[in-house]
Amino acid sequence: MSKLGPxxxxxxxxxxxxxxxxxxxxSCKLHRLDPEAYLADVIRVMPYWSRERYLELAPRxxxxxxxxxxxxxxxxxxxxxxxxxxxxxxxxxxxx
Numbered sequence: 001m002s003k004l005g006p007x008x009x010x011x012x013x014x015x016x017x018x019x020x021x022x023x024x025x026x027s028c029k030l031h032r033l034d035p036e037a038y039l040a041d042v043i044r045v046m047p048y049w050s051r052e053r054y055l056e057l058a059p060r061x062x063x064x065x066x067x068x069x070x071x072x073x074x075x076x077x078x079x080x081x082x083x084x085x086x087x088x089x090x091x092x093x094x095x096x
Contacts, residue, residue: 027059038062044074048081056086 028035042057049057056065066074068084 024059031059031062033059033062041066041074045069045081045083048083050083053083053086 024039025035028038038059042062046057055061065084070082073079073081
């Protein structure tokens, strides 16, 4: 039974979504990123990014990923983003 009552699922109240967002903001701060700018950038590039490479969008790797994007494209409010090729395995290990 939920603390919210016997018939209320916590995830229906947005608790899970809020916890995920707070965790993401804390991770941004841990990696010295501005959470608002990070979220704006990630929301901007995510539609063009393949699901298999979503980890590159995590706060831990965002500075490296952002540096590989075309700056002019990211600054535009709309339009396609050129997704850089994946890093080679040895480059990923060197910067993890």
